[in-house]
Each structure stands twice: as structure tokens, then as C-alpha cells.
Amino acid sequence: MKREIRIGMVGYQFMGKAHSHAYRDLPFYFDVSTTPVLKAICGRKEESVKEAAEKMGWESYETDWRKLIAREDIDVIDIVTPNHTHAEIAIAAAKAGKHIITEKPLALTLEEAKEMYSAVKEHNVGHLICHNYRYAPAVQYAKKLIEEGLLGRIYHFRARYLQDFIMSPDFPLIWRLKKEVAGSGALGDIGAHSIDLGRFLAGEIQSLVGTKETFIKERPIGEMSGGLSASSDFSSVGEVTVDDACAFLCRFENGALGTFEATRFAGGNRNKNEFEINGENGSLRWNMEDMNKLDVYLAKDEEGLQGFRTINCTEEIHPYAGAYWPAGHIIGYEHTFINLFHSFLEGLYQDKKDYPDFEDGVKNQAVLAAVEESDETGGWVNVPS
Amino acid sequence: MKREIRIGMVGYQFMGKAHSHAYRDLPFYFDVSTTPVLKAICGRKEESVKEAAEKMGWESYETDWRKLIAREDIDVIDIVTPNHTHAEIAIAAAKAGKHIITEKPLALTLEEAKEMYSAVKEHNVGHLICHNYRYAPAVQYAKKLIEEGLLGRIYHFRARYLQDFIMSPDFPLIWRLKKEVAGSGALGDIGAHSIDLGRFLAGEIQSLVGTKETFIKERPIGEMSGGLSASSDFSSVGEVTVDDACAFLCRFENGALGTFEATRFAGGNRNKNEFEINGENGSLRWNMEDMNKLDVYLAKDEEGLQGFRTINCTEEIHPYAGAYWPAGHIIGYEHTFINLFHSFLEGLYQDKKDYPDFEDGVKNQAVLAAVEESDETGGWVNVPS
Amino acid sequence: MKREIRIGMVGYQFMGKAHSHAYRDLPFYFDVSTTPVLKAICGRKEESVKEAAEKMGWESYETDWRKLIAREDIDVIDIVTPNHTHAEIAIAAAKAGKHIITEKPLALTLEEAKEMYSAVKEHNVGHLICHNYRYAPAVQYAKKLIEEGLLGRIYHFRARYLQDFIMSPDFPLIWRLKKEVAGSGALGDIGAHSIDLGRFLAGEIQSLVGTKETFIKERPIGEMSGGLSASSDFSSVGEVTVDDACAFLCRFENGALGTFEATRFAGGNRNKNEFEINGENGSLRWNMEDMNKLDVYLAKDEEGLQGFRTINCTEEIHPYAGAYWPAGHIIGYEHTFINLFHSFLEGLYQDKKDYPDFEDGVKNQAVLAAVEESDETGGWVNVPS
Amino acid sequence: MKREIRIGMVGYQFMGKAHSHAYRDLPFYFDVSTTPVLKAICGRKEESVKEAAEKMGWESYETDWRKLIAREDIDVIDIVTPNHTHAEIAIAAAKAGKHIITEKPLALTLEEAKEMYSAVKEHNVGHLICHNYRYAPAVQYAKKLIEEGLLGRIYHFRARYLQDFIMSPDFPLIWRLKKEVAGSGALGDIGAHSIDLGRFLAGEIQSLVGTKETFIKERPIGEMSGGLSASSDFSSVGEVTVDDACAFLCRFENGALGTFEATRFAGGNRNKNEFEINGENGSLRWNMEDMNKLDVYLAKDEEGLQGFRTINCTEEIHPYAGAYWPAGHIIGYEHTFINLFHSFLEGLYQDKKDYPDFEDGVKNQAVLAAVEESDETGGWVNVPS
Known part of the structure; x- marks a missing residue:
């Protein structure tokens, strides 16, 4: 039962x-x-x-x-x-x-x-x-490889989250563009995802220096019409009070150097959420728009045969993938939520909580706050641990 | 109601x-x-x-x-x-x-x-x-572009369906490898999909010459354990009575030259179902493993700026895509069935049957039969219309 | 001296x-x-x-x-x-x-x-x-890997050589389009290169069935103006007497199944000379437009970590590459000729002739002749050994 | 004469x-x-x-x-x-x-x-x-497109220069790793190239905040043996006095937000010198390892058909490309120097100096110096104009 x-x-x-x-x-x-x-x-x-x-x-x-x-x-x-x-x-x-x-x-x-x-x-x-996004099978597999020590000491984590859905000056002032409702713009909406991937894979962020930018400062009043599209009312305009783009450099607790960028002004990039991680023994690359693939470089590979492998993480051995379709039959965005809820519901009544919880939310928020602070002060900010 | x-x-x-x-x-x-x-x-x-x-x-x-x-x-x-x-x-x-x-x-x-x-x-x-596979949004969009005349006269349709799940000689003699149950091997199982894409996009096949091959002729008795994986019983072996691979050249009714290949012996290709179509005014390329993308080349593009565009067919304008997620949030294999059944159920009680029906099944089967015949006779075979 | x-x-x-x-x-x-x-x-x-x-x-x-x-x-x-x-x-x-x-x-x-x-x-x-093209470092490296047995038994060799420079009906009747001067069209001009790559990597072709096509049958008289561009005189037209495109299926002596296609009517493909070879233990892919890269799949790779590696064949270990630039600094088309002549001049006075010679030329021509014969007879033709 | x-x-x-x-x-x-x-x-x-x-x-x-x-x-x-x-x-x-x-x-x-x-x-x-690197035809073409206004207002310039040739702790203390000889490490050696591309394409850098890192602080004494490979003497070690990696955020004079990263510790990236530039009307992407290609996104493209075009910049219309080979026949690293010297020698005795000169060198050095200063002060630094 x-x-x-x-x-x-x-x-x-x-x-x-x-x-x-x-x-x-x-x-x-x-x-x-x-x-x-x-x-x-x-x-x-x-x-x-x-x-x-x-x-x-x-x-x-x-x-x-x-x-x-x-x-x-x-x-x-x-x-x-x-x-x-x-x-x-x-x-x-x-x-x-x-x-x-x-x-x-x-x-x-x-x-x-x-x-x-x-x-x-x-x-x-x-x-x-x-x-x-932690719950794309390719990202879960990346986590597993890192935990098994495949990369060794981590040197670099770099992430970009590039979108373009608000580039038109006619795009309206939706709630995501108002500070009092959204808190921040690209930073909290998509940058937060990159930060989570960084914390998940490379560990806690110790300190950072960052900046943000609002390219289009006024927009027509309007509303979302579902998804990320919207309609505008051109008779009145309002102020955009969040960032269109942001970026920061950071040090992870393990000594790795991090670079992050999040923007809604990168034309042609509909939802390019990507990262690369370089360790002493190998590297991993991932991109949400090709979310089933993980690129893996292993320094131990035989000389001459070294190169990034493009792994289609759709095999039974890849985390969560076995629940879906045979190898090579890809899954999509929505499956990340199915996997996430699976992890939560299975962990809730047991003692194996490996899902992101409010503690993660606080730590993520601390990074967001540090970016805001650094943008104001112009200097490095320690992220409270 | x-x-x-x-x-x-x-x-x-x-x-x-x-x-x-x-x-x-x-x-x-x-x-x-x-x-x-x-x-x-x-x-x-x-x-x-x-x-x-x-x-x-x-x-x-x-x-x-x-x-x-x-x-x-x-x-x-x-x-x-x-x-x-x-x-x-x-x-x-x-x-x-x-x-x-x-x-x-x-x-x-x-x-x-x-x-x-x-x-x-x-x-x-x-x-x-x-x-x-017709119902990947990128393929439906390809169809729309072709119907609107974007490619003009069609010169080439080339398709490959490459898999590798039975390459191990230890993979058992599942029902897909027995002629009396499956009819044929790679030909009818995956080649049939390529033929359907060819008929859908380039029109009817007029005549063809083809061949097939069984690389591993005996296998242990065994069963599918779900999906496309299987377990073997090594105490007894049986004869593989279908093709491991097949290929054919053809002429379409519109004069286009077609090349088709289907194989389960292409190591590293888990489910690479791909086609390219070249017309006088442009070309299209698609690959199931990246099913959300359509590569489009337009000869009318300004000189210097000509090249294949990689279109992420996840926007509201792309067929069926609007029902799912915002642009750049990809869908997967299973959605092709949702779209297919949508087309069937909406068409069933109306006068707009644009889904593949038994007439398509017969025409597809006629191509399969022609490949089998050509493999026996060694010559070109007309496909009955 | x-x-x-x-x-x-x-x-x-x-x-x-x-x-x-x-x-x-x-x-x-x-x-x-x-x-x-x-x-x-x-x-x-x-x-x-x-x-x-x-x-x-x-x-x-x-x-x-x-x-x-x-x-x-x-x-x-x-x-x-x-x-x-x-x-x-x-x-x-x-x-x-x-x-x-x-x-x-x-x-x-x-x-x-x-x-x-x-x-x-x-x-x-x-x-x-x-x-x-044999002399791209990536192709030489492919040869080395095959000779070392990395692929094992060869199942498939598939090659395409796609160009588009004569697609315009206004492109003139250059010598490459006249049978009495060129012998054949896409077949001998670019198909011959694919055949050579097939012979180099997969061995001799035993028998084949093929076809060819001329899509545009008359063209204005005109001349090459260097490279592969040309100018036309529209006052008179002449008959195109060679193939615009051709394709054939074949059996190699080692039992591999081959598919070849060569065309000058594949819009957007300026010079896409590509092949893939599948063996029991691995696969290789190459494309002249990215000639420094070789994709290598090894079935022996650990489960979960299997995928095509993209190898940048610019390291000292890769054949001929050490003579040029540091790893990652690519070379181009012209270097294939430098390597070819190096092989010839070094081999000429020694007993190590590993360059393609007139015997290769004869064997290649025998394949071209077999394609022409098959196109006429409509059946399989044995390639004389 | x-x-x-x-x-x-x-x-x-x-x-x-x-x-x-x-x-x-x-x-x-x-x-x-x-x-x-x-x-x-x-x-x-x-x-x-x-x-x-x-x-x-x-x-x-x-x-x-x-x-x-x-x-x-x-x-x-x-x-x-x-x-x-x-x-x-x-x-x-x-x-x-x-x-x-x-x-x-x-x-x-x-x-x-x-x-x-x-x-x-x-x-x-x-x-x-x-x-x-300015002189890759694809980069020259990017410059031309930007000057013609194809991108409009520039929002973002992001560049990474990733190498991995010194990752082994056994790699010796070559001159490039000594501050008194090299000035800086990844910053001046490869970061300087990215900075030049940024200045060339997006304009002058106004202010920046940056950091640098030395992951391996001691190395065996040794020498370059040509190219970028080297041999070590393990009997004695010396201190690495330059950066292994660096990164900075910046504002361009035109208001664009810039992100730069240069490292020699990105395993699997032999020489990945890449940039992306996003403007109000389009985006461009380039990567030295595929130096003949330019990815171009144009927001004005018809809805549904929007996507990055991959342009093979080997056509006569592309800057410098016409001097080499027909379209699709790629050139390599060395050709960037041929084009550079062509520009210099043709400009030297004429009044059309469009090559990078010592003024560019000073401006580039000012950015390098600003990164060093920012790394010390931890704050934003104005780049003297």
C-alpha cells in the first residue's frame, strides 16, 4: 500500500x-x-x-x-x-x-x-x-563523477545563463522586472540557477565581486500571457527596477576560481544555461539547451586519444534516465521537475535528504545578496557561511 | 462538454x-x-x-x-x-x-x-x-517550410538511422531478430521510420535498389527486459533471420535522388535518426538525438551571411511547441507521441486527416517489400503506387 | 647535403x-x-x-x-x-x-x-x-588506429562528399561538366576522393550498385575564373554531359557494407567531405570542413562514460601535426598537399612507399567505371581486383 | 616593380x-x-x-x-x-x-x-x-558586420581563452612562468589576445575589476623544447611568479558589459580562444579552434527561422579568404599572420593604417595593468584612455 x-x-x-x-x-x-x-x-x-x-x-x-x-x-x-x-x-x-x-x-x-x-x-x-536543473540526468551524473573523484582538485567553475526574451524595448514591465515583486532580475531569476549548479558541483562560494546592469530603463506597462511571452500596453511606461544582466567573479571554499554571468540580453540564446568545470584530472561541460548531453574530458585518456567525449546521458546507468526511454531517446525540460519531486518525496519520510532545501535556498540567497552588495560597494564581499 | x-x-x-x-x-x-x-x-x-x-x-x-x-x-x-x-x-x-x-x-x-x-x-x-517522428516540432516545421515552397525543387533526400544496441554477439535472439515475428530487422524497425520521413517530406518513392546484411548470424536465446535492453541464456543459440543493416538508393516521383541506410551496428550511435534534404533554394537537416533543432540553409540569404541556421524549434510559432514550455526549454521523445495522438484524435471526427494512416502504412510496406525484392534480384524495383 | x-x-x-x-x-x-x-x-x-x-x-x-x-x-x-x-x-x-x-x-x-x-x-x-585528403593528420591518425586494431572487424563505411558550387542554373558549362574533358562529374571529381578514403581505411571494394543524375541538363557557355568560381556567357548554351550527383552501395572485400554519395547540389555544403566507419570495437567520424578533428568512439570505454570523443588532431603525437604548430592551433586544406608530397619525396628513393600511386589510381578508376556500368545496367557490378 | x-x-x-x-x-x-x-x-x-x-x-x-x-x-x-x-x-x-x-x-x-x-x-x-587573431577572416568579417551596424547597440562582450598545456605539476618553470621575463602569465600571454579582440570589436574598456590565481606555486626548473611543449629537470624547483589564470569584469565606453577569463588550467581546451558579442539586433560567436566559422544571429530574421547561422568564412566575399582556396577549403592558424603582415606592409607606405600598432599595444597594456592593480586593491580600476 x-x-x-x-x-x-x-x-x-x-x-x-x-x-x-x-x-x-x-x-x-x-x-x-x-x-x-x-x-x-x-x-x-x-x-x-x-x-x-x-x-x-x-x-x-x-x-x-x-x-x-x-x-x-x-x-x-x-x-x-x-x-x-x-x-x-x-x-x-x-x-x-x-x-x-x-x-x-x-x-x-x-x-x-x-x-x-x-x-x-x-x-x-x-x-x-x-x-x-540539478536534476537533469547529465547534471546528476556530473555530480556522481565529481564525488567519485574523477576530476580531482577543482580549478575552475564557469557558468553562463543567457536568455533574450526581454530584448525588445516593447516588451512590457512584467512582474519579473519589478524589484518589489521579483527581488532582482536576471540575477535571482536565472543567475540563482547557475549559483545552485556551482554550489552543487564545486562547493560553497567564499567571496565574490560582481556587477549588474539595466540596459533598458523604462518599459510599457503589460503582463505575462503565459510562459515567458507577454503583451504590452503602450499608453504608459514604468521604470525597470531590476538588473537586465549581471556577472560576478568568485572564490570557492576549495580554492577554485568561479566566473558567472546571467543576462536576458544575449540575442539568439533562448535559454542557454551552461557551465564548465575544470579539475586537475578532467573537465565537464553541460548546456541546458542540449540537456541530455554531458561533455567529459579525462586527462588520463591515452595520449593522442584525448578529447571531450559527448555522452548522451540517456542510458540506464545514468541517474534517473532508466525510468524513461531507451538510450538515445531524449527527455526534456519537464523531466527535471519529475526527478526533483521524486527525490523530495522519497527523501521526505526517510533519512536520505539529498534534494535542495531551504538551507540551500538561504545559501543561494546569501550569494545573491553579496552580488547586490558588491555592485554597490565596488569591492569583494565575503559570503556568510 | x-x-x-x-x-x-x-x-x-x-x-x-x-x-x-x-x-x-x-x-x-x-x-x-x-x-x-x-x-x-x-x-x-x-x-x-x-x-x-x-x-x-x-x-x-x-x-x-x-x-x-x-x-x-x-x-x-x-x-x-x-x-x-x-x-x-x-x-x-x-x-x-x-x-x-x-x-x-x-x-x-x-x-x-x-x-x-x-x-x-x-x-x-x-x-x-x-x-x-513526423511529430517532432522541428519535423512538422520542416514540412511546413517545404509546403510553403521554401526549398523549391527537391534534389536530394538522404536519411540514416543508426543504432548500436545489438552489436554485442552476446545480445540475445529477441523477437526483433526473428523474421517470422518481426518481418524484417533494421529495415522494418528503423528504416521504416526513415522511409516515412522521406515520404512525408520529399514525396513518394518510385523505384529503388537496395541490399541488406546480417553481420552476426547466430545468437544466444534470450528476452527483452524492457526498453531495448535484454538478457541472454547462453546455453542455446538460434539463427538470426533478419537484417542487421540495410541500405538503398531510390528515385522519388519528383525526380529527387534518395539514399537510405538503417543499421543496428553503428557503434556510438544510440538512436541517430537523421535526414538532410536539399532543394534548389535551400536545405534542411534534422537528427532525432537533437530533435528540437532544425538546421535550415537558405540560398537567398545575403552573400557572405549564408550558412546553416540552427533553429531551436521550441517557440510558439513552431508546430505543437506552444503547447509545452517557453522557448529554449526542450521537449523529448515522448512528446512526439503526444503530438501524434493529438493529430489523430482531433482529426478522427473532423475532415482534416493529416496524420499517417494505414494507406501510409501500405505505401511504407511497399517500399520495405521492394528493398527485400531488390536484395534478392540485385536490380532496381518499381515501388507500386 | x-x-x-x-x-x-x-x-x-x-x-x-x-x-x-x-x-x-x-x-x-x-x-x-x-x-x-x-x-x-x-x-x-x-x-x-x-x-x-x-x-x-x-x-x-x-x-x-x-x-x-x-x-x-x-x-x-x-x-x-x-x-x-x-x-x-x-x-x-x-x-x-x-x-x-x-x-x-x-x-x-x-x-x-x-x-x-x-x-x-x-x-x-x-x-x-x-x-x-588521406593526408589530413586526422585521417592519417584514423588509419593508424585502424591498423592497430582499435576498431576490430569493420561493419560499415559511409561517405558523403557534398558541394553546392554549380547549383545555380546560370553557372556555366565549365570543363568539369563535359564528359570528353572530365570523364565524369561529381563521381570522378569528388566521389573519387571518397572512394580513396574508403579504400585507404576500409579496404578494397568488391562489388557495387550505383546510380547517377544530372539535374540541370543545359548551361550557358563559360569559364572557370580560378578556384571553383566561374563566369558565364548567356548568349549560348551547351549540354551538361556528366553527372551532377551520384551514389552507390557496395560490399568491401572484408564484408563491410559501404554507402557513398557525391553531389554538387547540396545547398549550404560548400565542401563537406565526410565519412564514418563503424567496427565491432569502435567508430570513427571525420569531415573535411573540420579537418583537424577526429571523432572516436570506443566500445571498451567504461559504461556511462561512452560517447564520441572529439579529438583535435593537432598534437605532436598525431601524424604530421608535430611539424606545424602547438596543439589547438589548426592547419588547413593546403597542408594536406604538403604532407602528401612529403610522403612521396621521402618514399621515392627509399623502400617505404606508403603514398597513393598509379596502382591506387587504377583501382579507384575501376570503381568509377563500375559505378558507370551499374548506372547503365541497373545491377550489381564486380569491381575487378 | x-x-x-x-x-x-x-x-x-x-x-x-x-x-x-x-x-x-x-x-x-x-x-x-x-x-x-x-x-x-x-x-x-x-x-x-x-x-x-x-x-x-x-x-x-x-x-x-x-x-x-x-x-x-x-x-x-x-x-x-x-x-x-x-x-x-x-x-x-x-x-x-x-x-x-x-x-x-x-x-x-x-x-x-x-x-x-x-x-x-x-x-x-x-x-x-x-x-x-584579429586577422582570421571570420573575425575581420565580424568587424565589418559590426561597422556596418548589423548588431546595433552592443550589450555584451564575453571572451574566454582556455588552454591546458601547463596543468601537469611536472611541467617546468619556463620563461612564460617568470614575472621578470614574461610580465604576467595567462593574463598577458593569452588574455591580451582576448582584450585585443574586445577592443577591436566592442571598443575601449573604461573600467574593470579583476582577479588572478596561481594554482601550482612551485615547479621543476626546465625549458621549452619548441612550440608549447617542454622538458623538466626534477632536481630543483623554482617559484611560479605569474598567474595561471585570471578573470575580469568590465564596462566598455559604449556601455557594454564585458566578461573575460584566461587560463592555462582548463583541461581538454588546447587553445580555445572564443568570444561572443550581443547587440540589440544580433549576436556573433567565434572560436579559434574552429577559426573559419562565424556564428551569426540576426534578430531581424523571420519569426520561426531565427537561429545562429554557422558561416564558413572561406568565400571570396569574406575578408582575406579570396586569396586562399575555394569555399569550404579551410585555412589555419598561420594564415592569421600572413593576413596581419599583409595589412601592415600594405599600410606602411600608405595612409590606411588599419593594423594594430603600438598605440593598441599601450592600450592593451593599460588593461593588463588595470587587472593587476584591481587584483591588488580588490576594487574597480579605471583604465586610462
């Missing part, structure tokens, strides 16, 4: 779709001991949330997240709303004894993030932050 | 999993007028089929396909069993007035294929053959 | 430039025991040949190739004229006791080719046919 | 070979008004320099660079010695009225660089710094 875990989700846009899908598909692909039940979805507009519930297969809906949290038939609160709401909802959910899943970045500020982490610890509930 | 269509599926291995998943996910991604219901699944071993039904979300199960066909609560029979059973099941289903979905190749022989086609026409039921 | 070898070259277009350059650069890069001296160049138009001699560094010039051959200060006759002149010049040179270098294809017909080979054997002179 | 220009070169290792070759090949490929004459080469070890002169085709040799400068039959002094000698030799040459070519970086320090620039201006001699 399988344990059921009843999910209540707040929000239902891009991330809501990704999460809903992952809950639905998880038991299809994996033999899980804990099965998610899509119990209730929550949003302020009744008509929209009702439609979303039907489309995505939720049993019921709410229009007030406090009511959702109050429901006794909910075990997990999943927060996929804009960033400025994470803390309040999460803390309330923790007080209500619910396990919590939240999108990244954890919060608007480091302080908020710490409060959230305190709350989940105090109330002893499970907590997950959705750094889904 | 949405129409429901009740599916009964015979078989539950690799293809059964792919189909089941697609039925489940279809209404999540698309606003469909017809919703599939996973009514019943059928297999001979009760324990296994029962377990499969639970795992994949089927309401009930049967152990005799005749009973499945006899059930009144089934609208569609989906056949994902080995090739030698397609004809009998499909013809019986047609007689029972069921719509029919079947895996490729349609049948063991051209004669069988024709009988199947006659049956579905006689009984006026819907029919689909699962040439899913 | 180094031996000098005095070259007399007939012709001075594209190939004349490539050869002249290679003679000049050879002693710069390699410690050769035999130094080429650019003694005399020959062409019918005095003004042009005089200018070419000055530009390319030849000591003198002739306007009659018979005079060139008669000169006592010439040791080697290098033939870079259109194909229909190869036989007459080469046979005369052999009679005069000159060593002979000639461009490919060796001759217009197999009979001519055999006569040329008889002549050089009878007069005991050195002979080289310029299959320069 | 062509003007001759007589070269005297100091040094004859890796760069000496590259320069010598370029002088030899220049008149072969280009119709130049000024022909270089390889007059004399200079080195301290008579036997070695004599051998080098013969091998590389120099008419004579000297063992004292002062004597070389004093010779009246020398027009140009070409300095390819280690960095700490550039200033003294160049200033002496300027005083002697010789034109000067020098390798990068211009000098050990910004002060030295400025003195060198003053000297060449004072004595009114020609001056060239060998930033050869």
Missing part, C-alpha cells in the same frame, strides 16, 4: 504548469513509495483558477491561500507565486505543519530567506527549493 | 509505455475536443498485465485480445504487440467497428498490410500508424 | 596553386632528405603562364608540355591539367624517365588508367596520384 | 617560425606592392640561429641584436623574443630608424609600453603589434 501525499499549490502560471505536470507523471515513471495527490490549487481569480484546476487535473481549488493552508486534507504547500509572496506563505504553511515546496529564489532578501528557514526548522516540516 | 474516446491497448512493453504516457499527458498540454480514456490494457500474462495497468493508469485489463475487442466500452484498439500479430488483431478490430492505432511497420508483408487497409476502409473505422 | 628534386608542372589553376604552395612550404616545415625545386611550369598561354611562374615562384616556364618533358633539368613531371590530358602527358613523361605526379582521377577511363600504370612500371619511374 | 622590404628578426622559436612562414607565403597568396625579404635572423646561440636561418629561409644571421639593428640592409626589426626584451630592442630599433614589428604583450609594464610608443612616434617609424 502506497502512502499518499496531498498537494496544495499556490499559483498556476509557468511554474504551476511544470509542477502540476511533474506530480501527474511521477508515479507513471517511478516506483515511488509516496504518491502525490493533486488535491487543491489556489489563485485569486476564481474563473482562472477553476479552469487551471480542470486543465491540469487538480481535485479542487481555493481563492485564498490562507484557506488552502487551513485545509486538513493538504500535506504539502507548493508555492509557485511571484517571489515577494514566498516568505509569508511559507511561514504560515510551516506554522500549520505543512511540508513546503517553493520556487527559487527562496525570498526577496536574505533576511526573509533566513526567517523561512527558521520557520521550517522550528515546525519540523519538510522543505524543498526547486533548483530543478 | 468534451467527447471521450475509450482506448483498449494490446501490449504493454516499450511502445505500450510510450502510448500510455501520451494518452495521459495529451489533455494536460492541449485543449482537445476529444479526451482519451485509458479503459483497458491487454496481455497474456495476467500478473504482468495487471501490474502494468496499475503502473500506467489503465482502468482495467484483459488477457485475451478478442475479449478486449468484444467490449462495448472500447472505441479504439491500439496495437503495440510484435509485428506478426498486427494484421489479425487489426482486422478483427475493424470488423468490430473499432478505430485502430497500430505501431509500425503495419504488417509482416505487403499483402497483410493491404488486407488491413481494406478492412479499415470496408468497416469505415479510423486508422493510425505510429510514425511518431 | 640534401638531394634536390626538380619539378616541372603542367597546368597552373586551382590545383597548380595548391601544388606550388606545397613545394614551397615543404622544406620549411619538414626536415626532408629531398628538397623540391620549382624548376619550370607549363601552360599554353605564354602571358598567363609567365605571370603564374612569377607569382608562384617557378624558375622558368614552357608553353609546350613536350618541351617540358624533354628538359634534362627536370626530374618530376607534375600534371594538374584537366583529366583528358593526364594519360598522354604521363605516358610521355614515363618514357622520358621522369617521375610523375598527377591529379585525380588518374584518367578518363579505366583503360587509359591501366596504360598509364603500365608505362610507369615499364619505365620504372616514381608515380603519385594526389589523393590529398 | 615591387618595393622590397628587408626584415631582420630577433628570436626564432614558436613565434619566429610563425613570422618567418608568413613572410615567405605572403607574396604567394597576395598581390602585394611591398615584398618582404627575409634578410637576417638573430639569436644568441650561433649554432642554433644558423640552423634556424637555413631551415626557415633567412639570408643571414646575427648573434647580437645590436648588430642586426645597425645593419643598413634591414628596414624592419621584428621582435619575437621573450617579453622583457621588447622595450630595449624596440627603442634601439626606433632610434636607428627601423620600422618595428613586435609580439604581444608590448612590454613588461605600462611604463615600458609608453616609452616604446613614444620612441616610434618620435622617430617616425612604422610599428605593428602582432594581435594576429
